[in-house]
Each structure stands twice: as C-alpha cells, then as structure tokens.
Amino acid sequence: MSINPARRILFRQRQPRLPYDSICYFVDRDHDLFTESYFREAIILERRRAARSGKPFFITLVDIGKLHRIRPHVVRMVAKSLLSNTRDTDIKGWFRYNTIMGVIFTETDVSQRDVIKRKIGESITALCGKETAGRIDISANVFPGGKDAALFNDEKEPGHSWENIESYLLEMNERKRASRFAKRALDITGSLLCLVFALPFFIAIPVLIKLTSKGAVLFKQERVGLHGKPFTFLKFRSMRAGQSDEIHRKYVKELIRGAGSAPAAGKKGKAGAGQKVYKIRHDPRVTALGRFLRKSSLDELPQFINVLKGEMSFVGPRPPITYEVNEYDIWHLRRILDVKPGITGLWQVKGRSSTSFDEMVRLDLQYARTWSLWMDFKIILRTPLAILTGKGAY
Numbered sequence: 001m002s003i004n005p006a007r008r009i010l011f012r013q014r015q016p017r018l019p020y021d022s023i024c025y026f027v028d029r030d031h032d033l034f035t036e037s038y039f040r041e042a043i044i045l046e047r048r049r050a051a052r053s054g055k056p057f058f059i060t061l062v063d064i065g066k067l068h069r070i071r072p073h074v075v076r077m078v079a080k081s082l083l084s085n086t087r088d089t090d091i092k093g094w095f096r097y098n099t100i101m102g103v104i105f106t107e108t109d110v111s112q113r114d115v116i117k118r119k120i121g122e123s124i125t126a127l128c129g130k131e132t133a134g135r136i137d138i139s140a141n142v143f144p145g146g147k148d149a150a151l152f153n154d155e156k157e158p159g160h161s162w163e164n165i166e167s168y169l170l171e172m173n174e175r176k177r178a179s180r181f182a183k184r185a186l187d188i189t190g191s192l193l194c195l196v197f198a199l200p201f202f203i204a205i206p207v208l209i210k211l212t213s214k215g216a217v218l219f220k221q222e223r224v225g226l227h228g229k230p231f232t233f234l235k236f237r238s239m240r241a242g243q244s245d246e247i248h249r250k251y252v253k254e255l256i257r258g259a260g261s262a263p264a265a266g267k268k269g270k271a272g273a274g275q276k277v278y279k280i281r282h283d284p285r286v287t288a289l290g291r292f293l294r295k296s297s298l299d300e301l302p303q304f305i306n307v308l309k310g311e312m313s314f315v316g317p318r319p320p321i322t323y324e325v326n327e328y329d330i331w332h333l334r335r336i337l338d339v340k341p342g343i344t345g346l347w348q349v350k351g352r353s354s355t356s357f358d359e360m361v362r363l364d365l366q367y368a369r370t371w372s373l374w375m376d377f378k379i380i381l382r383t384p385l386a387i388l389t390g391k392g393a394y
Contacts, residue, residue, distance in 0.1 A: 031079040032092075039093030039102060046091075046104055047143060051331040056144055057106045058113045060120065063137040065099040074128055078136065081123035085116065113140040179373050186376070187314055191307040198301050205236050205298060212289045215241025218302060223319035226340045231311040233319060234302035238290025239283075247285070249323055255357050256327045297387045303343050315376040316342025317364035332361050338368035349382040 034042070043059065050057055062078055064070055078101060082092055086103050095102035105116065117140045125133040195202075206217040215237060223233035286294065293299035306312040312319065319341035325333070346363040367375070 031076060032083060033079055033101060034091065034093030036094040036097045039091065039095060039104075042091050042093070042104055043102075046106060048331075048334075050143055051329075051334065054144070055107075056110045056142055057104060057108070058110050058140050058142045060103045060105065060113070060117055060138065060140045061095055062101045062120065062124070063099065063139070064101075064135075065096075066135045066137065067132065070098060074132060077127040078124055081120055081127055085119050085123050110142050113142060116140070182373055183313065183376065184310070186373075187307050187310075190314055191304040194301075194304045195308070198304070201298060201301055205293070205301075208289055209237055213237075213240055213287050219299075222322060223341070224322055224325050224336055225311055225319055227337060228325075230322070231306070231319075234305055236293055236299040236302060238287065238293050238299045239285040240287060243285040245323075247283070252321075252324050253327050256324070256329075256332075258356075258358070300343060307343065311341075313340045313342045314344065315367075315379050316340050316345055317367070318342070318345065318347065334368070335361050335364040338365070339371060344379060344383045344386075346379065349379055349386045 033039075046057055049055075062082065064074065064078060067074065075098065082101055082103055086092060086105075089106070090108075091104040091106070093102060094100070105113070108116075117138055121133065121138050124136060124138075128136075209215075209217050217237060219235045219237040219239070221233045221235075222230050225231045290299070303312060307314060316339050317335045320328075320336065325336070346367045347360045350363060
C-alpha cells in the first residue's frame with residue numbers, strides 16, 4: 001500500500017527531533033521496546049563483554065512470525081507479557097521488527113533461562129489464548145554457555161541458534177550491505193581471472209609434485225568458515241603423503257596458550273627473542289618443493305576455487321582447522337563469526353607468521369570492525385610485496 005506524499009511529509013514532521021545519543025530515539029513507543037538497530041547493537045556489545053569476562057548471558061526470543069495474521073493487539077499483548085516478566089535492567093527490543101521480540105538477560109543466573117522462558121509462555125497464553133500462543137515460538141540462547149559455546153553449544157535451538165543470530169546480525173548492517181554485494185562480485189570476477197591467468201601454474205605445479213613425491217596433487221582439509229560452517233579447504237600438497245598432524249596439533253595448542261614461541265620439530269632455526277610464530281619452522285613433513293611453494297605462496301592457488309564457490313573471500317581471516325577452534329578462548333571465536341575467511345588479510349601483510357596468535361586475532365578483529373572495499377583493495381595491493389619478501393612465510 002502506497003502512502004500519500006502529503007501524509008508522508010506530515011509523518012516525518014511529527015517525528016521527534018532528538019539528539020542521536022538520546023535513548024528515546026531508540027524506543028518503539030507503541031510497544032515500549034527498543035528498536036531493531038539499538039537491540040542489535042546491544043547484543044553485539046553484550047557478546048563482547050561476555051567473551052572477555054567469561055560471564056554468560058542469555059537472550060530470549062519470541063517469534064510471532066507463524067501467526068496467520070500479525071494483528072496489532074496480539075503484538076501489544078506479547079510485548080506486555082515480556083515487559084511484565086522481566087526486570088527494568090533487562091534489555092527488551094525488536095530482534096526483527098514486527099516478527100521477533102527479544103530480551104537480553106544480563107547478570108542473571110543462566111540456569112533460570114528455562115524458568116523465565118516458561119513464565120513468558122504462560123503469560124502469553126493467559127493474554128492471547130492457547131490457539132494464538134501455540135503458534136508463537138519462544139527460544140532461549142546462552143552465550144557463552146561453555147567452551148566454544150558460540151559454535152558448538154548443546155543448548156542451541158532450531159530456528160534461533162547462535163549461528164542464526166550471528167548471521168542475522170551480520171546481515172542487519174544496512175550501511176555495508178551494498179558493499180558486501182560488491183565484495184562478492186569482486187570475489188567472483190577476481191577468482192575467475194586469477195584461475196585463468198594461473199592456468200600455467202595449475203599445469204606445471206601438479207607435474208612437479210608428482211615427480212618429486214608420492215601422493216595426491218591437492219591437499220584437502222576441513223576448515224571452519226563463517227559462522228562455524230565447515231568447508232573443504234584446497235591447497236597444492238606441500239607435505240609428504242600420509243603424515244600425522246600430531247606435530248601441528250601440539251604446536252597449535254601451545255601457541256594459543258602463549259607457549260608456542262619457537263622452532264618446532266627439532267630443527268635448528270630459532271625465533272628471535274620473544275618472537276612467536278604462527279607456523280612451524282623447518283617442518284620435517286614438508287618436501288623441498290613444498291618449502292618453495294609455501295615460501296612463494298603458490299600452494300594457495302587452489303583456494304581461488306574456494307572463493308569462487310563462496311566459501312572464502314579474497315580478503316579476510318585465515319580459516320582455522322577444527323582442532324584449532326577447539327582450543328580457542330571465547331573472544332578468539334569472533335574472528336570466524338564476523339567475516340568470511342580469506343586468502344589474504346591484515347595478518348598476511350603485517351608480518352604473517354611472525355606475529356603471535358593473539359596479535360593475529362586482534363588484526364582479524366580490527367579488519368572485521370573497520371572493513372570496507374577500500375581496505376580490501378589496499379590489502380590486495382600490499383599482498384604481492386608480502387609474497388615477494390617472504391616475511392613470516394614457512
């Protein structure tokens with residue numbers, strides 16, 4: 001239904017002209033709920049606080065989207081039930097306007113989530129009737145509910161899992177939606193061009209791999225992508241076939257804990273004083289050709305296929321291995337929750353493996369927080385120099 005232009009102007013004139021930082025600006029006065037944008041920001045801030053402090057919080061979501069018709073009086077009744085069963089300090093707002101309401105419970109014993117969920121359900125039934133209440137879904141999601149809760153929480157509920165919440169928060173950023181479309185278009189175009197121009201390497205490198213060692217040409221490994229979704233990561237094989245990953249598992253665990261500062265695998269190269277590296281120096285599993293491929297980053301060429309498939313982007317955090325994620329602190333998880341993994345990124349152009357693990361994560365979070373297409377272009381332009389110098393590549 002179109003709105004008469006004169007009425008549209010009148011409607012705009014009636015809106016309160018309040019300072020941006022005024023809390024009233026973020027309130028839906030019809031239902032006494034915070035607006036969608038404010039509630040989204042509140043979730044992001046609370047998630048960051050919980051990731052640092054380790055103190056959990058939970059969100060209760062009330063989904064009225066399955067009703068045959070979302071009538072105003074039903075919306076008011078549901079909002080009333082939320083307001084009457086929560087504290088003034090709990091943050092109540094629209095998770096998705098006119099479809100999903102939510103409450104952020106902070107400084108609350110998470111063991112009470114089921115009790116609160118039941119009380120809200122009973123209140124909605126009393127106000128709206130059993131038939132209407134039966135079509136309203138209520139879920140409660142704890143963050144962090146334990147180790148790796150944001151991705152592998154046993155308390156996930158269908159429809160409103162943390163994975164879906166994170167995905168929706170990402171999609172809600174209207175300011176960068178057009179840029180994301182452009183980023184994906186750039187990924188598709190760029191990966192196709194790179195695959196074409198790299199065709200001679202795709203012919204020569206497999207031949208050299210076959211001549212110098214036994215085994216498959218491509219190395220395939222399950223990695224963790226955006227929102228914790230696994231995908232098959234591709235590289236040219238640089239190690240001898242059939243090698244155990246125990247060395248890398250042990251090294252990753254020590255590195256994340258802050259103890260991985262040194263030469264791995266018993267070889268003679270040593271890191272500088274206090275320097276920590278993200279990759280194993282002088283890995284005995286790597287072939288002579290593999291060391292060249294890694295140093296030159298030519299082993300990464302098959303990842304343009306991952307980019308073309310939409311599993312990765314040109315620029316973003318490097319995708320971790322599942323057992324690596326299992327060692328993460330809660331705040332580390334944000335590097336795979338906020339942006340799609342990439343072939344290159346801030347880490348690669350600012351030292352690559354010469355940074356500590358926490359420094360690498362901070363660079364990834366800095367990228368996620370300040371991302372723009374212009375930043376992507378600058379990182380892509382700086383990547384060839386990083387490859388040519390070979391700084392931090394092993």
